Amino acid sequence: MKLKALTIALVSSGVLCSGIATAGEFSFGGYARYGATYQADEDSLYVAPAGDLNGRSAGRLGNEYNGGEFQFNYFTEAASGAKWQIGVMLDHWTQYDWWSSGDVGLKKAFAAGTGIFASQPDMTVWAGRDFHQRPQTNLMDYFWMTHDGQGGGFKNMDLGGAKLNLGIVGQIDCGTHPGDANGIGCHGGDSGNYALTSKLHGIGLGSATLDIYANYGFTSEAKPDNDTNSYQIAANVKMAGHSLVVRYSDNTKDSVFELTEGKKALFAHLEGGFGFSERAGMDYGIGYQSLEEADDSADRANYNVVVRPHISWDDTHSTWLEAGYSVVDYDNTDATNTAWKLTLSQNMAVGPKTWSRPMLRFYATVGNADNESNSTDLDTLTLGAMWEAWW
Numbered sequence: 001m002k003l004k005a006l007t008i009a010l011v012s013s014g015v016l017c018s019g020i021a022t023a024g025e026f027s028f029g030g031y032a033r034y035g036a037t038y039q040a041d042e043d044s045l046y047v048a049p050a051g052d053l054n055g056r057s058a059g060r061l062g063n064e065y066n067g068g069e070f071q072f073n074y075f076t077e078a079a080s081g082a083k084w085q086i087g088v089m090l091d092h093w094t095q096y097d098w099w100s101s102g103d104v105g106l107k108k109a110f111a112a113g114t115g116i117f118a119s120q121p122d123m124t125v126w127a128g129r130d131f132h133q134r135p136q137t138n139l140m141d142y143f144w145m146t147h148d149g150q151g152g153g154f155k156n157m158d159l160g161g162a163k164l165n166l167g168i169v170g171q172i173d174c175g176t177h178p179g180d181a182n183g184i185g186c187h188g189g190d191s192g193n194y195a196l197t198s199k200l201h202g203i204g205l206g207s208a209t210l211d212i213y214a215n216y217g218f219t220s221e222a223k224p225d226n227d228t229n230s231y232q233i234a235a236n237v238k239m240a241g242h243s244l245v246v247r248y249s250d251n252t253k254d255s256v257f258e259l260t261e262g263k264k265a266l267f268a269h270l271e272g273g274f275g276f277s278e279r280a281g282m283d284y285g286i287g288y289q290s291l292e293e294a295d296d297s298a299d300r301a302n303y304n305v306v307v308r309p310h311i312s313w314d315d316t317h318s319t320w321l322e323a324g325y326s327v328v329d330y331d332n333t334d335a336t337n338t339a340w341k342l343t344l345s346q347n348m349a350v351g352p353k354t355w356s357r358p359m360l361r362f363y364a365t366v367g368n369a370d371n372e373s374n375s376t377d378l379d380t381l382t383l384g385a386m387w388e389a390w391w
Contacts, residue, residue, distance in 0.1 A: 025075050028391075030089070032068025035361070035386020044378040047367035049337035051328045053253075053289040053302040054269070055142025059324030061308065062343035062365035062384055064141065067093030069107060082115040087130075107131070107148070120157055127152035132169050133197050133213070135236065135245075137269055139285040139306040139322070144247055144267055145213060145234065146255050147195045148172075165199040171257040192222035193257045208239035213247075217256025230256040242272030253291065262294030279352065282309040299331040312352040320345045320354075330373060341367035341380070358389035 039045045047058045056063050071089040078084065089108035110128030115121045129150040136143045153167025173191035194217070201211040217230035234247035249265040252258040271285040290301040304326035312318040321344055328337040345363035349356040367380040 027073045027075070028071070029073070030068060030070040031390040032070070033064065033386060033388040034066045034068065035384055037062075037382050037384040037386075039382055041379045041381040044369065044380045045382060047324075047339055047341040047365070047369060047380045049302075049326050049328045049339040049369050050371040050373050050376070051298075051300055051302075051330070051337060052304070052326055052339075053265075053291055053300075053328075054267075054287040054304050054326070055137060055140040057140055057142075057287065057302060057304040057324070057326035058339045058341040058367060058369075059139055059306040059308075059322045059343065060141040061139075061320060061322040061345055062361075062363040062382065063341060063367075065094050066386075067091070071108065078113075080115075082113055084111065084113045086111050122163075123157045124155045125153075126155070129172065132167060133165075133199065133215070137245075137285055137287065138271055139283060139308055139324075140287060140304070142269075142287075144245060144254060144269065145215070145232065147197055147215065147257065149195070149257075150189065151194075153197075159200075162200050162203045165197075165201070167197045168194065169197065170194050190220075190222070191257075192220050192226075193259060194218055194220060195256045197256075205237070208237055211236040211238075215256045217252060217259055219259065226259065228259045228261050230259050232256055242270070245269045260294070262292070264292040266290045273354075279312040280310070281354075282307060283354070284308070296332050297330075301329050301331070303327045303329070310354055315352045316348055316350075318347045318349065318352070318354075320347060328373075333373070335373040337369070337371040337373055339367065339369040341365060357391070358387060361386050361388065 037045060046063050048056065049058070069089055069091045071087055074086045076084050087108055087110050090104050091107040092102065092104045094102045106129070108130050110126055110130040112124050112126035114124045116125055117123060130148070132147045132149060134143050134146045134148065147169055149169035149171050151167060151169035153165065155165040157164040170190035171193040172189050196216045198214045199211060203210040203212070213232065213234040215232045219226045228251055230249070230251035232247060232249045232252065234245065237244045245268065247267040251260055251263055253263060253265040267289040269285065269287045273281055273283040275281040285306045287304045288301065292299050304324065306322065306324040308320055308322040310318060310320045322342070324341045326339045330336070343363055343365040345361050347359050347361050349359040361384070363384050365380060365382045365384070369378045371377070
């Protein structure tokens with residue numbers, strides 16, 4: 001059996017794609033970024049306004065944490081012609097979250113079959129632990145919806161003019177984090193919070209396409225004292241390299257697993273890119289998100305814009321300049337937080353396109369966060385060297 005490279009589309013979705021690998025073959029794929037960032041100013045290593053809502057709202061370039069996801073896949077084929085996949089992914093992220101110690105974890109362990117039903121040759125049925133419904137913005141690296149967990153469902157059911165994904169997943173948690181409820185609902189790793197997710201995608205609108213999301217969050221009897229439900233609805237219109245997203249969340253923000261009474265969020269985001277010449281262009285992202293919470297002193301809105309002009313000098317060398325500005329405006333207190341960031345990155349990659357990977361980057365970042373909400377004024381000056389790849 002041969003070890004074979006896998007495309008990023010398969011790795012990120014965790015779903016079998018027909019024709020990528022021959023039955024009986026293994027493949028290895030993933031995503032990773034690692035490097036060193038030298039802090040030349042004592043205030044802050046990264047740039048962000050306090051209370052921001054839209055991911056790396058001042059921009060991700062030269063402003064990210066290290067980590068990676070490493071997936072192994074095995075493929076086989078039934079006598080009927082149905083194609084099957086078993087996937088396992090290990091991940092490692094040095095995040096800022098208080099529960100993340102940089103340990104290696106089991107992110108995926110699933111099986112999936114495509115072409116099981118003759119009437120639906122492109123539909124994939126899956127079960128297990130997997131990435132699930134995690135669309136993201138590019139320049140802010142923000143997962144504006146995420147339901148990674150363990151459960152099952154199907155993807156790409158052809159309805160004629162659109163395709164349907166449907167799944168039910170449980171949040172993975174055994175109550176081992178400090179302050180949790182001592183393992184309540186810890187059966188097979190489920191926390192007791194569940195999500196019913198759906199996506200109707202590929203709807204044609206002339207030269208554009210429309211995807212519609214609808215999700216519902218609830219608890220099992222493992223949490224009899226929590227009767228809060230949550231939901232999200234979202235629409236994503238894509239046309240000619242540009243994407244517009246609008247998402248509304250009730251009793252949650254990014255994930256219906258959250259189930260927080262009184263929380264409401266409205267998110268809108270426009271992103272895309274322009275080509276100035278064969279080798280030069282600019283990517284952009286413009287975001288807005290408002291958040292209401294049970295404690296209305298934390299109600300706020302985050303406005304941000306990030307632009308990244310870029311030029312490829314040849315098939316290997318390129319230069320990127322990313323500029324970002326983010327504002328957090330509190331509704332019920334007299335406080336506005338602002339941040340700006342500027343990163344210059346000199347790159348060497350396997351190809352001339354901005355998505356060509358692997359890529360080596362040598363960069364400098366300068367920025368500032370002025371936070372009226374907590375009376376801090378933080379300068380950032382960093383120098384870094386890193387690699388990024390998907391394979």
